[in-house]
Every structure is written in structure tokens, then in C-alpha cells.
Amino acid sequence: MLDAFAVGFMNQGLTPGAWVFLSLGLSTFIGGNVVIATLISVGFAVIGFPLVWGILGGSMPRSGGEYVYNSRILHPVVGIAQSFGDAMIWMIWIFALAPLIVNPGLTMLFQFLGYDASWLGNTWWERFLFSSIFNAIAFLFVLFGMKVFAKAQKVIMFFGLGGAVVIGIVLTVTSRAAFTDKWNAWIDVNATDMADGVDKASLHYDKFAGTVATVGEIAGGIPTTWNWRDTIGLLVAASWLYAYAYSISFIAGEVKRPDKSIIWANVFAILVPCTFMLWFGLALYHSVGFQFLSASTQTDAMNGSGVVVATFPWDTSFIGLAAIMVGTGAFAKVIMAIMALSYVAFAIWLVTLSYLAFPRIMFAWGMDRMGPKWFTDINPRYASPVKNILLAFIIGEALLLWAALKPDASVNIALTGLQITSVFFVTALAALLFPYMKGPKSIWDSSPYKKWTLLGVPVIVWGAIVNIIYLGVLMYGLFPTKWGGLGAGGDWTFEMIYMMIAAWVLGIAWFFFWKQKSKSVGVDVSVTYGELPPD
Amino acid sequence: MLKLFYVTDIHGSNVCYRKFLNALPIYGIDVAILNGDLLGKVLIPMVEKDGGWECHLMGQYTEMKTQEELANVKKIVENAGYYWCHQTRDEFEAMQQDPKAIDKMFKNRAYSRIQEWLELADERLEGKSHQVYLCPGNDDYYEIDDMISCMKLVKPCDNILIEFDDYKMVSCSWSNPTPWDTPRETSEEKLTEHLEEVCQKIGTRDKDFEKAIFNFHVPPHGYSLDLCPALTDDLKMKAEEKIHAGSIGAKQVIEKYQPLLSLHGHIHESRGAQKSGRTLMINPGSEYSEGILKGVIVMLDKKKVKDYVFTEG
Numbered sequence: 001m002l003d004a005f006a007v008g009f010m011n012q013g014l015t016p017g018a019w020v021f022l023s024l025g026l027s028t029f030i031g032g033n034v035v036i037a038t039l040i041s042v043g044f045a046v047i048g049f050p051l052v053w054g055i056l057g058g059s060m061p062r063s064g065g066e067y068v069y070n071s072r073i074l075h076p077v078v079g080i081a082q083s084f085g086d087a088m089i090w091m092i093w094i095f096a097l098a099p100l101i102v103n104p105g106l107t108m109l110f111q112f113l114g115y116d117a118s119w120l121g122n123t124w125w126e127r128f129l130f131s132s133i134f135n136a137i138a139f140l141f142v143l144f145g146m147k148v149f150a151k152a153q154k155v156i157m158f159f160g161l162g163g164a165v166v167i168g169i170v171l172t173v174t175s176r177a178a179f180t181d182k183w184n185a186w187i188d189v190n191a192t193d194m195a196d197g198v199d200k201a202s203l204h205y206d207k208f209a210g211t212v213a214t215v216g217e218i219a220g221g222i223p224t225t226w227n228w229r230d231t232i233g234l235l236v237a238a239s240w241l242y243a244y245a246y247s248i249s250f251i252a253g254e255v256k257r258p259d260k261s262i263i264w265a266n267v268f269a270i271l272v273p274c275t276f277m278l279w280f281g282l283a284l285y286h287s288v289g290f291q292f293l294s295a296s297t298q299t300d301a302m303n304g305s306g307v308v309v310a311t312f313p314w315d316t317s318f319i320g321l322a323a324i325m326v327g328t329g330a331f332a333k334v335i336m337a338i339m340a341l342s343y344v345a346f347a348i349w350l351v352t353l354s355y356l357a358f359p360r361i362m363f364a365w366g367m368d369r370m371g372p373k374w375f376t377d378i379n380p381r382y383a384s385p386v387k388n389i390l391l392a393f394i395i396g397e398a399l400l401l402w403a404a405l406k407p408d409a410s411v412n413i414a415l416t417g418l419q420i421t422s423v424f425f426v427t428a429l430a431a432l433l434f435p436y437m438k439g440p441k442s443i444w445d446s447s448p449y450k451k452w453t454l455l456g457v458p459v460i461v462w463g464a465i466v467n468i469i470y471l472g473v474l475m476y477g478l479f480p481t482k483w484g485g486l487g488a489g490g491d492w493t494f495e496m497i498y499m500m501i502a503a504w505v506l507g508i509a510w511f512f513f514w515k516q517k518s519k520s521v522g523v524d525v526s527v528t529y530g531e532l533p534p535d
Numbered sequence: 536m537l538k539l540f541y542v543t544d545i546h547g548s549n550v551c552y553r554k555f556l557n558a559l560p561i562y563g564i565d566v567a568i569l570n571g572d573l574l575g576k577v578l579i580p581m582v583e584k585d586g587g588w589e590c591h592l593m594g595q596y597t598e599m600k601t602q603e604e605l606a607n608v609k610k611i612v613e614n615a616g617y618y619w620c621h622q623t624r625d626e627f628e629a630m631q632q633d634p635k636a637i638d639k640m641f642k643n644r645a646y647s648r649i650q651e652w653l654e655l656a657d658e659r660l661e662g663k664s665h666q667v668y669l670c671p672g673n674d675d676y677y678e679i680d681d682m683i684s685c686m687k688l689v690k691p692c693d694n695i696l697i698e699f700d701d702y703k704m705v706s707c708s709w710s711n712p713t714p715w716d717t718p719r720e721t722s723e724e725k726l727t728e729h730l731e732e733v734c735q736k737i738g739t740r741d742k743d744f745e746k747a748i749f750n751f752h753v754p755p756h757g758y759s760l761d762l763c764p765a766l767t768d769d770l771k772m773k774a775e776e777k778i779h780a781g782s783i784g785a786k787q788v789i790e791k792y793q794p795l796l797s798l799h800g801h802i803h804e805s806r807g808a809q810k811s812g813r814t815l816m817i818n819p820g821s822e823y824s825e826g827i828l829k830g831v832i833v834m835l836d837k838k839k840v841k842d843y844v845f846t847e848g
Binding site: 059060061062145146147253254256259260367368369373376377378379380383442443445446447448450451518521522523525527528529530531532533534535 | 536549550553554557558561562593594595597610611614615757758759762764771772776777779804805806807808809822824825826827828832834841842844845846847848
């Protein structure tokens, strides 16, 4: 149960997830309310995801992710096509996340400690080298089997959670007046290279929002209170913290008491980050204030797209603000390092989980004869699919080289969109239809959740409906404004569509290639999926 | 080419057994082997209450008020491989105090189901060309051997030399020691001796094993077919730690005699195939409690395994 929870919770990436929520989300939706967005997200997520993924996982407790459910409930072609999208996503997450370990992760750590961080990733080969080091560490955590993985996961989770607790405490114990004093002093000492018309006094707490609005040419200025449109828009970035516990499905076959553990692990993997985010949100509004927080996300140089009012020693992310609150001195530096390491720890594990998921997807394909036989090879010494993990590492390295040569984190948005549609939506659809489809009838009849009903309808159906509504809201937030959406995805929505089409076309081609290959040796692959009638 | 269908560890699941019989014409099978464990593990008392019944099923308290509800729950129980019995509250409470009575009731229900299965097989296989063999596993009481031997169309194969086409198959239902003290487990030394005796039925020359098939319930130790979660002292799974639970004796005889094919079960979660020299070893795994019939179709052609495919339905 603890390991299943940890796999789900760690894939929500608490500190990096909160960073995306605040830095990316709030900088795009400046009038969003973090606390209300969290409550709405969790309201949807804690009902939809556990009931969909928990019940499917508990009914078909096999490792391999949603491919297992979708290929059995919907159709093998659909299962392979969407699974191709998911496999691609897990690999591209390495591309997207390993560089984030270096910047802002290590960069923030060095800056907090007063060291020069400019040598971390100035050139393509530096970016490739440092990302590759963390990629290799993540690879090794998984290579030697679940025992090593589970132990390392507990250690990383301990450090990650410990740092997050420290961030929460710092944000909570700092009063508005204390933060104002510390911010002003920090500006006086550290702000350099001011933009035209900006001086240190104009960056002080009281004038900061106005200065940012002027330099950033933000129409209407930085809002002093929240609005519903921006709060709904925030849900897309917030989904990083609440929509990714589905990674539990990749170890569903290795979980004790899957009928209970998978569903509860899903619930807690959503509630724990919710608790932290509510804490961070309330504490930030208490210590920093709504308008200043929104303004600080504009100057936070996430992806290099922030409003440049001056050069600061470190970014004004929520961790950066907490670091300012801590002050100076040797003890303060220890506290700041612990906070930065929380980000680094969670970010490393996000990459590690790609090495857990991708090889298991390949294994599940191989078992259905949807790939070469070596996809199913298990190393007897480590009890893990070592060949698949090695292949994942090679692909990951190739992608990191690409990321180093062409750094652009906007792909994160495309990935979020692809995941929402290709993975979450298709699986929610499978959950919606599960009780009513002929194919998996005997699986449903044997499901421990068959009797879970509400108003005469199986709860998995209610869960799927809630999940689909949530995914619809996320897509509304992600779609460009010209398509009637809220524009969280900007123009990168096209990237998402291209990626999804490519993944599905490749997946369908892959299915028919292996089907034909099997047929040529007299094997009908439908025997790996087809439901056998008992009578 | 000969198509062999191998299924293992259905543990009393009615739906899996019925699917097994139906799979034979659907998959176009020549020879089918249903390997143990055949018996289930759980007895669910359905206790009378206020004109209806109550029971605890899969960790949930369940009440049945109508015959229809009762029939639905019974079906779930049977499909999951469990057994049920009707009891009054007094009968239920009396049986709780008497382990022997529980054992007797369990065996009664288990043997009844095996008998039903065998009769169903004879009914469904009548006039068809499939050869069907049943072999118990370590969880199965010895009493079912006689039941299998009495049937018309389903043949026993435990500890017997079976020949189909030019292939020779020997089977062994025993396992090495398990934490659950099951009916057919023995020490590694005795198991190795027994396996050697079983192998001798095929012959003594290398040539005798060119078209030999081993059907040993327990998989060989140290390969990827015998990996299962380690257990704590109180028999709880340590999900993160995998151990090899197979038999060293099975490993020795497979590596020594090098049959064409070696088929195994016992470790439900270790579905897979692996080569040891010329021998292809397969464990199709089991997911009986979910009503899923897992198996493997092996295509044999002369002295070769032409191909194999894992099935699920």
C-alpha cells in the first residue's frame, strides 16, 4: 500500500508540481485563486481518478498500465494506439523533466548557497551532460528491480516531503510585515540591471505589482482580487499535482490486496498534494499577499519568459520567496538548501518513474504478441525487464540530446494535452463502458466492485462521468482562445495534436504489423485478447 | 503441426473451467492440458437471516434478500473459485468451533465441483477430436486423482507416460515446500528423486528426449518463471521483494534431460517463457480470481517448437 501510494504520489511531483501550478499557472492566469483552484481540482480528481483507475486496476490487477484495460474493454487497436501515445509521453517526460532537475533545481540550490550557477547548462553539451547524469541515476534506480526502487523511493520521498514541510513552515511563520521588510532589504542589496524606468524603490513591496504591470505592459495591471475565469484556467497547471497518480497502474500486478490498495493509494496520492497545496496557498496569501504573489510569478523567469524588471540572485518562484523569508546566515543556507533539494528530489523521481512505466508498457505489449518476444524477457536476477529498461535509457538519452540542442519547455503543455486526451479520456471512456460491454463481461462479473452502485448505477460509471467532466474542463483551459478555450496551451495545442495523431497512427501501424507478422507463422493474435464465452 | 493448449492454476473457478472447455474448438486445439491447482481455497457460508441470507465476500458484508440476489452472489462466488454452503445461524456458529467440520464441508464442496466439471467435460467433448488431460497441483487433495481416472473423455496424466503423435509427456503434480503446508509438497530431495523417476519413463538416451514434454506443476528454480513476492514471518507479501520459489530438482532435470518443452504453473504472477539450452520453458500464469483464463498455445512441428502464443480470454 505504501509503495503503491508512493508511486502515485511521487508522480504528482509535489514541489515541481506546485512550481508549475504557481509559476506557470499563475503567470498565465494572473487573477486565479490558488486555494479555490486546488479545491475544485481535488473535488474532481479525488472522485474521478480513484474510481476509474482504482476500479480498473483492482478488476484487472496487471502491470502495464491502461493498455491492459483499454485493449480488453474497448478494442485492441484502441488499446495499442492510445498506449503508443502514453509510451511516447513517458519517454518525452524524460526530455521535459530531466533538464528541469538542472534548471531550476540545481541552479536554485547553487544560487541559494551563494554559488555561481551560470556554468550549469550554458552550452548544449553542458545541458546534455548534466541532464544525462540525472537520467542515468534515474535509470539505475529502476534497473536493479523493485527492491532497490522501493527503498530508493522511500529515501527520496523522505527528503522531498521534508523539504516541502520546511517550505510550508517558512511560508506560515513569516508575517506580511516581516516578508515586506525582508523583500525590501533583499531588493536593496541584490537587485541589479534594472529595466528602463525602474529603480530599487519601485521594486519595493508596495510598488512591486505596479512596476511589474508597467514593465510587462499588463493590461489592467496586476489584479488585487481573484476571478473565476483565471481560477478555472489555473486548473490546467494544477493538474500536474492531482492527475498523475495513475502511474500506480503500472505496478498494479505487484500490489498487495489490489482490490483495496490501488483505489486507496489513488485517493491518498491526490489528498496529500492537495493538503500541501492548500497549506502553501493559504500561507502565501497570508505572508506574501494575493497581488504580490501574482506579480512575483510574472518576474519568475520560468522558461525564460518572465517580465524582466531587474536581475535577481534567484527566481521569484514560491521557493525563491520562501528563501527570501529565511534570511541570511549559515543556518538559513541549510534551510534554503533543504527547500531546493525538495524540488530536486521530486524532479529526479519524476524521471525515474518513466523508467518504471515505459518498460512495463512494452512488457504488456509483448505478452499480447505486440512486439518482439524479448519485450517479455524478465531478468531472473533483478526480477525486472532489464532489456526494456535499457531501451528506455537509450531513447531517453537521444531525447535529452534533442532537448539540449533545442531547449523549449513548451512541450510540457503539449504533453499535458496529449495525456488528457490520449490516456485519461480514453481510459475514462473504457471505465464508463466497462459494466456494459460484452467483451469483458466475465471480468466485470468477477470484479469486487460489481456491487458498488449509486442510484442503481455502478460507481465506476459515476467516476468516469466525473473524470470526463474534469478532463473537459482541462481541455477548455488548454484550448487556444481563438477556439473558445482559455489559452493555457497557447499555440502549442497544435503540437499536441500533431503528437497525438503521430502516436495513434504509429500505434495502429504497429498493431497491424505485428498482427500480420504473427499471422505469417500461423498465430491469430486475437487469442491474446478475445473473450472466451464460458457457455 | 500439433496445437497444444496449456492452462494452469484455475483454483476452482467455474468460469475459467467453462472457458477452458470452450477454448478448444475456438482455438482449434489438438491436445489440451489443464494443470493444477484445480481446487479452490475459500468456503463462503451463506447464513440465513430474516428470511434472506448474509455472507462476507471479498472483504465485504453482503446481504441477499431474494432468490435472485442469492443466485447472483453464488455465481460470483463460483466464478472466483470459492465454494458456498447454506447454513442457519446455529449451524454456522457450531461449525466455527469445529475445524474438522469446516474441513469436511470444504472438501465436500470442492469434490462436488470437480465431479461437476468432469461430467461437463465428458458432455462437451463427446464426438470431438480434442485430447484433454488433467493433472492436479500441490494444492489438490489426492482424492481427486481417482475422480479424474474414472472419466471417459478426460484423461489423467500425473506420473503417467502420455504419448500423442510422436511426443512423449510426463507430468508431476508435486511441489517443493511452500509456506502453506499443502497436500502435495515434499522436500527438494524427495521431489528430485521423484522427478528423476518420472523422467526415466521417457527413456534414458538423449534421443528419447528430443520430442519430450515435461509438465511439472512447479517451475524450475532461478529462472524468470518462478519469481514471486517474498513473505514476511506472518505470511504477508512483501510486494517490493521478489524471490525464486521454484524447485531446484525441476531445474536439475530440465537442464540434464533437455526436453523439447517444459510446462509449468504454481507461481501465478510469473507468466512468461524462457529458454534453457534447447528447452523452451513456459508458465502461462493465472488470473482465475478475475474470471480470466490465461493459457498458452504451443505449436509443435516435428522436433521443434514452431511458435507459441499466450492467450487470455
